[in-house]
Amino acid sequence: MNLDVRLPIGLMFSVFGVLLAVFGLVSDPQIYAEHSLGINVNLDWGIVLLLFGATMLALALRARHARAKQPPNHG
Amino acid sequence: MLIQLGIIDYCLLIVYFVFVLGIGFVVRKGVNGTKDFFESGRALPAWICALGFLGANLGAQEVMGMAASGAKYGIMTSHFYWLGAVPAMVFVAVFMMPFYYGSKARSVPEYLKLRFDEKTRGFNAVAFACMTVMSSGISMYALATLLHAILGWNLHLCIVASGVVVLVYIFMGGLRSAIYNEVLQFFLIVFGFLPLVLLGLKQVGGWHGVTSRLAVVAARSGMPEGAWSHTWKFTGSAASNPMGIEWFGLAMGLGFVLSFGYWCTDFLVIQRAMAAKDMGAARRTPIIAAFPKMLFPVLVILPGMLAIAMHVGGDAHFSLPSKGDSLNYDMVVPAMLAHYFPTGLLGLGLTALIASFMSGMAGNVTAFNTVWTYDIYQSYIRKNASDAHYLAVGRAATIAGIGASVACAYSAAKFNNIMDVLQLVFAFVNAPLFATFLLGMFWRRTTGHGAFFGLLAGTAAAAVHHGLSFPKGAGAGIKGGWLSMSQQYPSEMAQNFWTAIWAFSACFVVTVGVSLATRQRKSEPELAGLVYSLTPRPKEEDVAWYKRPAILGVGMLALALVLNIIFW
Structure with missing residues (x-):
């Protein structure tokens, strides 16, 4: 059992990021004037989450790649 | 204060639950015995243990309580981090972890048995087991009342649902599942609350805007102007700072006894470090954790300071709900969420809040099932059973622990005190x-x-x-x-x-x-x-300097010192 925890974290944040960013694009700008000082926080923060998620995924995949290249040295 | 959620908010919440349970489901396959279930096989890298170490402590009491204290006492609340937690975490890493990880002890009470005797272990194990059940019960009750108050959700459903989710992922994957989820929850809490701070700061005009409003807060309470925005300056006498404590009581009581007592002896956090793959990783766990810990005041205390600043400043259309004739400080975080987060981000903030409750609860439950199985059941009830038997007992203890927590949650609802x-x-x-x-x-x-x-x-x-x-x-x-x-x-x-x-x-x-x-x-x-x-002494000659606990520890202490000086 070799679950790299960065994999679910990366996936979850990517999904969150996409959901928020897309919602930010289609939502009524009025809600941002009401709440978040006129900033489309859903779009902005969605992109931030997506970037973080993608970074985590990239790290997890790189580690998996490195493991596949090297013969296992313990266990 | 009732918040209306949109479909997008529910979507985020559901995605979170799918991942939390999914982790438990995947990790389940790796659980073959008690060592996997209670000690996570002692196979995790230091950074995962470190974030689990933080996540288990980042329960709701921490997130909501620190924000409440931030509003009530101002930046002095940071002493819990810069004076209390960081030095204690460095101490446990450098001096105490060799005994916890290096001895045959599998839990903190078991260390007491090896070092002292049976009665000392028994006393500690029973007290600790009760305490974990209580804390997770309190978490559950607090979560349920909060969700009921701000979303109008059914109280019983909230208690049972939160209990069942935590039960399922611990039952399947044990400590490893709990730790992996704590890492996930850790990031979720950071990303869920950070926009709150950024928007609040933008609204009041940065740090300067905060301090100028806090001066008004201080003046209204009859304190010196900077009482809410200085950590040490007004601790010369108890009467001139909002916490009502002088420097000696602060340094000894919080900085020494309470913080070291918690971070160095509480099995809830020690268990995370003991899950590390080797001695070096176990010792680095609290030190790596100390770094984000140092920055947490921004995330958990600053929202409280912003809330009280805006409430008193009166220019941001934000006001704290009141309770009786005083302000309801416990509602700082939910009130800020409702004020600043539009639907969408609101779902993320709410998910983060629920995540913090769940990670706190899971931390308690995993510590409980371990202490119950190793220190109570195996020591006093049935000594020489098979490993499979103890694994089954641990899983049963998980169910019983959550059941007892639910009972505690209901007793809290029934009896006020x-x-x-x-x-x-x-x-x-x-x-x-x-x-x-x-x-x-x-x-x-x-x-x-x-x-x-x-x-x-x-x-x-x-x-x-x-x-x-x-x-x-x-x-x-x-x-x-x-x-x-x-x-x-x-x-x-x-x-x-x-x-x-x-x-x-x-x-x-x-x-x-x-x-x-x-x-x-x-x-x-x-x-x-x-x-x-x-x-x-653990051998360190062939360890790179940046991996040596003593060097890393001194670095963390120096950083904490710098923070103390900046916000003096």
């Missing part, structure tokens, strides 16, 4: 514990009788001090003064710090006295690996 009373009793039990460990690890002469009676004396001293003192404005009862109203403190916090100081001192003195009067029954070979002077 029962939670306060029980929490108080356990505070008394916990306060002296650090003296026992300090003497046990660094003075080989400390005996089992010394440790046991020292603990009893410390607990009694805490109770007596609490019975004789009371915070300003309180009557005799749960807040103290139930023996006689002799000593008044300016705040509850000041009273707590001094109770801890008395408990620690009594335990220390009695442990030393009784140890000198009794015979050491443990031979030196028995104490090897448990006592500092009889344990070989």
